[in-house]
Amino acid sequence: MADFNKLADAIFKGDVAEVVATTKVLLNDGATPLEIVNDGLLAGMNIVGPKFKAGEMFVPEVMMSARALGEGMRIVKPMLSASDAVSVGTVVIGTVAGDLHDIGKNLVVMILKSGGFNVIDLGIDVPPEKFVEAVKEHNPQVVGMSALLTTTMAAMKQTLDAMTEAGVREQVKVIIGGAPVTQKYADEIGANGYASDAILAKELCAELIG
Numbered sequence: 381m382a383d384f385n386k387l388a389d390a391i392f393k394g395d396v397a398e399v400v401a402t403t404k405v406l407l408n409d410g411a412t413p414l415e416i417v418n419d420g421l422l423a424g425m426n427i428v429g430p431k432f433k434a435g436e437m438f439v440p441e442v443m444m445s446a447r448a449l450g451e452g453m454r455i456v457k458p459m460l461s462a463s464d465a466v467s468v469g470t471v472v473i474g475t476v477a478g479d480l481h482d483i484g485k486n487l488v489v490m491i492l493k494s495g496g497f498n499v500i501d502l503g504i505d506v507p508p509e510k511f512v513e514a515v516k517e518h519n520p521q522v523v524g525m526s527a528l529l530t531t532t533m534a535a536m537k538q539t540l541d542a543m544t545e546a547g548v549r550e551q552v553k554v555i556i557g558g559a560p561v562t563q564k565y566a567d568e569i570g571a572n573g574y575a576s577d578a579i580l581a582k583e584l585c586a587e588l589i590g
């Protein structure tokens with residue numbers, strides 16, 4: 381019998397070997413790749429998010445879970461049919477200028493990808509003009525910006541201004557995140573949304589694209 385809970389638990393524990401083994405057993409038992417993603421892999425990450433927020437899990441553990449998620453995804457991704465891989469939309473994302481933190485941004489990328497989004501990751505220390513170029517080149521529905529320093533939050537506003545100046549602001553929804561960022565700040569600078577974790581970021585993207 382397919383045991384999605386076992387897979388979710390292995391993700392939560394960051395147990396790569398168990399994730400790989402259980403994913404294979406589930407596939408053998410007839411579970412669909414999409415069921416494995418939603419009911420096993422992402423269900424596991426859904427346990428991790430709140431526990432991390434509550435201070436019951438720490439960064440290295442979250443990274444282990446994220447790595448385990450990646451390994452599970454590697455097995456099922458090629459099997460997801462075109463219709464399964466609901467290409468819900470394209471998201472351009474990056475850590476803003478002056479900021480080198482990318483652990484959280486990478487989690488967001490991973491969760492978005494596993495949710496079927498086409499993600500263009502611009503990396504860290506991304507200047508406003510690079511965001512603008514990426515919007516022109518990839519025509520995304522959503523642009524995501526991450527900042528972990530109070531000093532680099534200002535770069536989010538500068539990026540929004542650069543997008544307005546380049547005439548591309550209206551064609552995308554802009555979302556922001558990172559530990560010091562708040563909904564209030566998002567409202568202040570005129571971003572379209574804010575999310576406090578990767579799971580909520582995915583939900584927000586889906587909602588904005590809706």
Ligand code: B12
Pocket residue numbers: 439442478479480481482483484485487488523524525526527528529530531555556557558559560574575576577578579581
């Ligand atoms: C790891 C870390 C580092 C690593 C970064 C490694 C890496 N590859 O990312 C290193 C050692 C390089 C580093 C360097 C520095 N750091 Co540092 N760092 C941290 C630390 C410990 C953890 C951050 C982290 O990864 N959290 C875990 C992730 C999962 O959480 P998260 O990033 O918040 O992401 C989640 C959400 O915010 C959201 N999210 C994130 N991005 C986005 C984007 C979008 C669009 C959305 C919707 C959501 C979203 O989803 C994520 C997943 O759930 C924090 C302390 C802390 N507890 O936050 C300090 C911290 C952020 N660092 C700090 C500082 C000061 C620095 C340095 C200036 C230190 C120095 N003097 O050199 C440098 C700055 C370098 C630079 N220019 O960026 C301060 C910032 C203080 C402030 N208020 O500005 C902190 C808060 C530590 C402290 N208490 O003083 N740091």
